[in-house]
Structures are given as C-alpha cells and as structure tokens.
Amino acid sequence: MTLGTRLAAAQQPQWEDEEELVLAVKELATRPALVSAGDCHELRHRLAAAARGEAFVVQGGDCAERFAASAPGQVRAKEQQLRRLGALVGELSGLESVLIGRLAGQYAKPRSNPTETVGGQVLPVYRGDAVNSPEPLPEARRADPARLVRAYDHAADALAALGTPGGRTGIDGPAPHGPELPGAPGPEARSSRQREAVFTSHEALLLDFEESLVRPDAIVGGSYASSAHMLWIGERTRQLDGAHVHFAEQVNNPVGVKLGPSADPADVRALCKRFDRYGPPGRLTLISRMGRGAVSERLPRLIEAAAPFAGRVVWLCDPMHGNTLPHASGRKSRVLADVREEVRGFLAALREYGAYPGGLHLETTPEPVTECVGERGDLERADALTRYTSACDPRLNAEQAEELVAFAARLL
Template sequence: MGVLRESLAVEAAQQPQWSTRERLDAVVDELRRRPPLVDAESCHALAAELEFVARGESFVVQVGECAELFADSSRARIQAKAAQVHGLCEIVEAVGLPTVRIGRFAGQYGKPRSSDTETLPDGTALPVYRGDAVNDLAPTASARRADPLRLLAAYDHAASGLNALFMRQLLLPGNSGLSAMLAPTYISHEALLLDFERALVRPDPVRGGEYASSAHMVWIGERTRQLDHAHLAFAAAIGNPVGVKIGPTARPEDVVAIVDRLAAGRRPGRLCLIVRMGVDAIADRLPHLVTALGESARDVVWLSDPMHGNTVRTNAGRKTRVVSDVLREVERFCAVLRRHGCHPGGVHLEATPDPVSECLATRADLASGAEPDRFESACDPRLNGEQAEQVVRHVAELLCDG
C-alpha cells in the first residue's frame, strides 16, 4: 500500500470538480465493497502474453472507442466491437505472427480535456464533457455537472460489457470447437479518474501485492504522466500490465525515469510505451527516446498510436484525422524501432465497427474542404471498419517486409 498511499498525497491532474464531497465519499465507499470487475489471474495471463510481445514473438492489436458511451455497453455493441478486434487480429495472424487482443471498451468512460470549459455557438460557456463517468454529453448546465453517482453507473456498465464479452468467449456444451478458437479479448482503458480506480484496487491472491480490478490493462495519458504526480504513482503501485502515452514533447530523461519506475525489476512487457507523436515528429523524436533507454528499450512493449498526434481541423472547425497520415506514422514507427533493434509491438487505434466517416482518406480531401458527413463520436474521430482494416493490413505488410 505504500506507493498507493503516495498516489493519494501528490497532485492529480485532469480530475473532475465533483458536485459534492459527501456524495463522492459515499460512492467511493460503495465501490470498495463491490466485487472486482476482472480477476488477478486474467491480468497475469495478459502479462504473460505481453512478455512474448516484448521478445518480438507476438503483436498487440488494441482497438476501441475514443470516449465510450454508457449506451455502448449492451451485449450487441460489445460483441460487435470484440468481433472487430478479432477480425483485425486475423489479418496479422495471416502473416504468421500471433496476436494479443485488447479492447478499448467496457470502461473507457473518462476523457482528459485541454480546457475545463467550452463555448457554445450562442456564446454560452459550459463545463466541458469529460466522459459518461463524469457528466453528460448534452450541452446544458445540469447535464455537464460532474456527478459522483455516475461512477457507480460506470461500474455497472463496465460489468455489463464484460459479461457480454465473456459470453462471447464462453465454452458452451456442444459448441466447444468454435468457442475454443476464440482467443481471449482483454479490456483496457485510461486510468484517468483516480477516485474510481483507487476504489477498485484489490489484493492480488496470486502473486501478492495489489492490482487494479477495473481492467486487465490500464494506461496513463500524455496529459497525466508527470513524474511527480498521482497517476504515475498509481501505475507503480499495481501489478497489472500498464501503458504510458508518449507524445512529441516527451524528454528522453523523463521516459527513462518512467521506464525505471514502472518496469525495472519486472518481467519484460509489463510496461507498454504507447507512442503518439504525429507523422511529422516521430522520425525525429522517437530515435532519441529509444537511444536513451539503451538495453531497457527491449524490455518494454512499443505500441503505435497513430491517431492522437494526427488530429487536425476541417475548414468548418471539426476534428478529423487523415488516414494517409496514420499509415505513414505507423511506417515511421516501425522503421525507427527496427533500426534500433527493437520490435514494433503493436497498434493502439481508436476505431468503431460502425460505418462512420469521421476520418478523411488523404490530405487532398482535407485541402479540398471535405467534411465528415457521419460524425458520431462523443469526442475524437475514429476509424471506421474499412479504414481500420486498411491500417492493420498495412501493418501486416510492414511486418512481412521486416
């Protein structure tokens, strides 16, 4: 509990201004009494699979929502997303590389934001939407109030989503052949809301210590990876596999300190560095980080997040991402790591099985003034099913070339 207590004593960025402290305390007490959402055994199973990735013998496909809505926890929605992850993994497996399936769902209910408020077209200023675990997307003052009771709803919806996922993977009598072919799909989300995450820490009956029972894997975002802040202390305290987002402003000495704190003395693959630098920065910035890490660079899992560093605005001001930029960032990610003798370990994509048009195909489309005509994301633009397949097929080709 030492490091976990430390995470309570230091600053935590990106935390909501909850409506009442008394209600938050009651919610946290209730969450502490609830059963774990995932068990320690399955977290260790994922850790074992990630060790193979760190050794260059497997590949991670981590896919799912930007900001997951509570409505997306229905059985049909979760199973559709799991089927998308499964199909994308089959593309990689077709070139002879085993995969690790990780979904960004059944818990991705919180979002960090660059501003505390947003201004509506009529000039009204409102608290910004921070995910369904905090407030509602509807643009009204009452909807945007940070309500601690939504943390209980987040638990309930995550439990419902996990149940749907496990039903898909369950070995059923008379259907064991089909079910046995389905490799497990693990769940992950950003460990942003520390009141929620800390309340779901549980004793680890397998290896001792404690683990985060909210998901098999959690990651720390680019906005919350400060060395002296609470999110990194939380990640150090738990036994789960963890990730840290690494953007273009990351300093080599900071990345070395993060790896020392979260990976030193642990099995290879315990830490995923999720690189999100943007197509224009990655070829220049990533080599300095890999070089600074030295031999430690071969003990972490390197994941490419080619989405977040490539967010741009259309002429009308709407967020979008350009698929050709996504493809080129993945290419440069793989090239840099291979030059340094490291394994490109996977991709981390915001995508949906729905036929949205939130991302444009090329820079020419952006320059022409094209606008996404079916934008359904609660926050950032996602790849649709065809675009996600395009990215993963390109990755598979790069793996073959290597």
Template sequence: MNESIPSWKAKPALHQPAYRDPARLRAVIEQIRELPPLIFAPEADALMSQLAAAGEGRAFVLQGGDCAESFATSGEEPIRAKVRTILQMAIVLTYSASVPVVKIGRIAGQYAKPRTHATEVRHGVALPSYFGDAVNGYEFTAEARMPDPGRLLTMYSRSAASLNLIRALSHGGFADVNLVHEWNRGFARNAAYERYNEMAEEIDRALRFISAAGAQAHPLTTVNFYSSHEALLLDYEDALIRPDALSDRLYDTSAHFLWIGERTRDPEGAHVELLSQVANPIGVKIGPNATPGECLRLIDRLNPDGVPGRLTFITRMGAGNVRHLLPAIVEAVRSDGRPVTWICDPMHGNTFYANGFKTRRMADVLAEIAGFFDVHRAAGTVPGGIHIELTGDDVTEVLGGSNEILEEHLPQRYETLVDPRLNHEQALELAFEVAQILRDRC
C-alpha cells in the same frame, strides 16, 4: 476485500473532476469498494506474459476501440461490432504476417477523457467541458455538464455488463475462426472486404486440410480478449484495487491493462504513483514533448526491476515527428536495458479540424505506423503493436480510405463524442497495410 493506496493522494493529481459535493463522492466510492472485481489477477498476469512476448517480437499487440465510450452505445450490438472488427483485423495480421496477435479492446471502462480546456464556450456561454460519460453529460446544458459522482456507479455497471458480453463472445462460439465469413456478412462490397473475403477462403481451405489430415482445430474456436482504458479517475481506480488471494499482490481490477495518458504521465504525479503500486501491466502514452530522461524516470517508477511485459510505451508522435523525435527515446531505453514493449498510437498526433469537425487522415495514420517501424528497425528494437481508435460502424470521421471520405462527407455520420475513429472498412484496410509492413520490415 478492497485495499486503498493512500500515497497517491499526496501527489499532484491532474485532470480530476471538480465535484460540488465531496461527501456524495466519498459515499459513491465506498459503494464501489464493496462491489466485486471486474477482472481477476490471473487474467492480468496472462496478458503481461503476452505483452512480454510482443516486446520480444514473438507476438503483436492490436489495441482498439472507441476514443470515449458512451453509456448510450454500450449495448450488445455496438460492442459486438467492435469485437468483430478487432477479431477481423487480428485474423488479417495473423494470417498475412504469421504472427500471434494479442487482442486488447478500449472497451468496458474507457468512459473518461482528459480535455485540453476545462471549460467550453458556445455563443458566449461557458460550461464545463465534456470529460466523458463517467464524469458528466455531452449535452450543452448546465445540468448535464455538472460532474456527477453517481456516474461512477453507472460506469462500473456498464463495464461489468460489457465484460460479461465480451467473455461470452470470446468463448461462446462468436470468435470461432471457422466462422470468418460470417463476420463480414451485411457489408457492401468494396476493396477491403474483397481482400478479406479472399483471405477467408484461404483460411477455409487451410482448416479443411487440417481436418482432413486428422488434426484438431479446437484451440481456434476461442480467443483471449482483454479490456483496457486510461486510468484517469483516480478515486474510481483506487476503489477497485484488490489484493490477489494467492500472491497478496495488489491489482487494479477495473481492467486488465491500464494506461497513463500524455497529460498525466508526470513521474512524480498521482497517476504514476497509483499505478506503480499495482501488479497489472501498465502503459504510458509518450508524445512529442517527452524526453529520454522522462522516459527513463517512468521506467524507474513503474518497472524498476525490469519485469518483461510490465511496462508498455505507447508512442503518439505524429506522422511528421516520429522519425526525428522517437529515435532518441528508443535509444535511451535500449541502452538502459530494462524491457519495454513498444506500441504505436498513430491517431492522437495526427488530429486537425476540417469544416469545424475534428478529424484525421488515413494517410497520416499509416505514415506514422511506417515511421514507427522504421525507427525500431534502425535501432534494432522491436515494434510490438498498434493502438487504434476505431468503431465497427460505418461512420464518416476519418478522411481517406479506399472508399474515400472527403471533408464534405464528414457531417454524414460523424458520431464520436470526442475524437474521430476509423470506421469498419478503414480498420480492415489498415490491418492489411500493417500486415504488409510486418512482412517487409520485421
């Protein structure tokens, strides 16, 4: 049974598509209301417990995936590559820093993106901007760029198929830690992969010791892998709200973890209102324009009772801002006393254009993570995780890395539809760097 939350419709709803046919939208939404949930309440509750542990320093969150998923790349191999990359990063963090890792993918629902400008102009022609495959097409034609409610049904079906594959990979043997060597097959030799292979050898030796000592390693053969996306399209999210049969609490069953973006985090806005009513763990992106007062108001709206793991602040300040803008917010939240899990998004605050390509520098990404850790160490609070845009493919979208990508390399394999992502090698390098920071500063 579906249960709508009508109160959000009385609030300002930013960055919603301008559909030409409201009747068609209503028909699609009613279809989605009749479809099964994509996730289940106990899964969301389990994630909330793990996020609470991360907020207390007993775990570390690794959240990663595409900036914007596309229908064209939601097949088995791209998903398998992203899951493998996150699993490899988690192994590096767990083994190097001796910390349990909570694995969350920007997968199975990240099909919509807010955009700075509602229209895009090319050669004097203005068309609606690309807002993600859930809304319109990437091709620069009037037909493709027209928002189409039917894409919401496609998003649901692609998300369901992706979640089915992720569950199979997580519990069907792919995630078996005994196979850590297999995850790196097919990649060219380089510094990051050499370090990973050396670690895999150490893990093999440790597992052989466990086996020889008569211990059971069965728990190391499966993992919990959670889904997440920005809860941008309110009609779609509302259509997937379901009451839990046991507790009767409402859950947004489109994903385990939903976040509210930097552009839609108004405490009095529709996005905050909708997610304030569901029992999932919720995140909010906190950028350089956020104030301590706004953050406390978000706690009032989204976690007034201070439930551990319920609310995560995902800070995205930029490498040059994090050390002087984040401390006041962290101190205000610490003084308030209600728990917040802190995660660093070091990607979105460090974006710029080079030769016409939107890009980031690996050095800036690492610098923001280091600053995030330093701020929390100084405040006596807990840096609970990182939120990374990445792919399992060998793209050339972010500058830097040990096999350095230069500005002239960007056109070679620039495949993202919106924002630049770390490639597989850069993601592994970042995991090693973060593991070192965890060892040194926590």
C-alpha cells in the same frame, strides 16, 4: 484504498458534491472485482511475447465509450472487429496477435480546456460519461459522482457480453504462465478461451474510481487494479512526480504510458526503471503518439533510452492523437494518409534502432462512420463527415481500420 491522492493529480473533475463523492467511493469499494488478477497476469505474459517480437498487439476501440454502448450487441460487434484485425495480423505477418479493447471502462477523457462556449454559453467541457454528459446544458455538464458507480455497472455489463477474461470473477483466476513464474502451466495448457481472449483497457484517469477498485492480488501478492486488465497513463498525466504514475506503479497490472513529442529520454529511462524493476517482462508498454511530422525525429532517442530494457518493454504506435486536424465544418478529423505515415515512421525507427514494434493503439468503431478522411484535401469537402457519432475524437471505421492494420502487418 488511496494510493496516489497525496500527490498532485492532473485532469481530475471538479466534483460539485463532496458528500456524493464519498458515498460513491465507498460503494465502489464494496463491489466485486471487475477482472481477475489471473487474467491480468495472462495479459502481461502475452505482452512479454510482443516485447520479444513474437506477437503483435492490436489495441482499439472508442475514443470515449458511452454508457449506452454497453449493450451486448454493440460490445460483441467491437469484439468481432478486434478479432478481424487480429486475424489480419496473423495472415499477413505470421505473428500471433494480442487483442486489447479500449472497452468496458473508457468512460473518461482528459481535456485541453476545462470549459467550452456553446451557443454563447460557457459550459464545463464534456469529460466522458463517468463524469458528465455531452449535451450542451448546465445540468448535463455537472460533474456527478454518482456516474462513477454507473461506470462500474456499465463496465460489468460490457465484460459480461464479451465472454472472455473479465466480468465479476473476483480476485482469483487462472495462474500466470511462462517460465518466469515457477510451477505455472506452459502455453500448451492454455484453454481455447484464453487463446482467443479479448482483454480490456482504459486510461487510468479518474483516481477516485481506480483506487476504489484496487484489490489484493492473491497470485503473486501485492495489489492489482480490478477495473481492467491493462491501464494506461495519458500524455497529460504522465508526470513522474504525479499521482497517476504513483498509482500505476503500485498495482501489478500491465501499464501503458503515452509518449508525445514533449517526452524526453530521461522520462523514458525513469519510467522503465520504475515499472520494470522487478518481476517478469510485459509490465510496461510505451505508446508513441508523436504525429506524422515528429515521429522520425523524436522517437529514435526514446528508443535508445529504453534500450537497456529491450525484450521486456513493449513499444506501441498510437498514430491517431498526433494527427488530429480541423475539418472545414470545425469538427475534428484525422487523415488516413497521415496515420499511415506515422505507422511507417514508427516501424522504421524501431527497426533502425534494433527494437521490436509491439503493435498499434487505435481509436476504432465497427460502425460505418465517416469521421476520418482519406487525404488532406478531403478536409475541405462539406460532405466528408456526414456520419459522425463520436462523443469526442474521430475514429477509424471498419474498412479504414482493416486497411491500416494490413498496411502495418505487411511492413513487419
């Protein structure tokens, strides 16, 4: 199903073999849904609680998932990290947590430049395992359409390991909850599995992949994206006249949109009108990624623009992407002190303008990595990034993630 390819689509790979791409897309179209429509609606119901200030979202996981990380042990470690972070929210704020992994599908990344120079050789940039491989070799960097099918297979493996909503469950699932949907069971009827769910999400970047996995929504009609419970649109692909927004507008899933310093109130108003024009709340999540230096100046006018949709639209803080700095080695890093200050500024702005802070969107790993540093002075230390395994951007390790979530929860 091609929902958005007639419009301009930013950040798409230059697939070398169109025939291979056609075969991959046809194969994906025959595969079972990865997640059920019912579980997508369940997540929307929980996000609606966050929009009303009754819950707090913890969305986290790898910057770029590797196919090799879909083994059950690795997936469960990420799941347990999210559960620990959610438990912290409950202990320190009293709010219910909504757990969403950057998991089981975060296999593609937008990039600032199409090429990079490695050892004097100009190569296509690594765009995620769904497109190519990070090894600095011409063949490894080829945009290979067969990787789209491999992405499906690894996502299915990861979902099977989760033991929570997801897996090859088809289009039927538990009915959505809440008073907005007549006849739906109330919260008391939810199973333990649903209460403890870890939902999945990824950036809806590769439209050949996403469109191939659109399936009928047997619960409320229309269609849904069966690749994940929630999808988000990145800062580089949120053009109102672009294919990504058009695609996301036509599926029933909860959708996030990243908003950087270049976002303006007109953008926010238009997004709210297009994504929240019908149905129960929780459909649209606005993800602020301003950077420490811009959040206090830029975010308030966006909050005001979304004010008519208060209680329906969720506000999340992504304090990672606007705070990326170079380490002395040339590698990218993030300073935990900067990340904390963006969270503080986000919470203060939401509070001042009468909106609810809905949660955090983080890049994290349970591995004992040293990719982010504590203070800016650490960027000059040669030994600061000794354990750096990310395929793309730096992630918070378990201790850093817990410190940040606890910091935010205490301010709620």
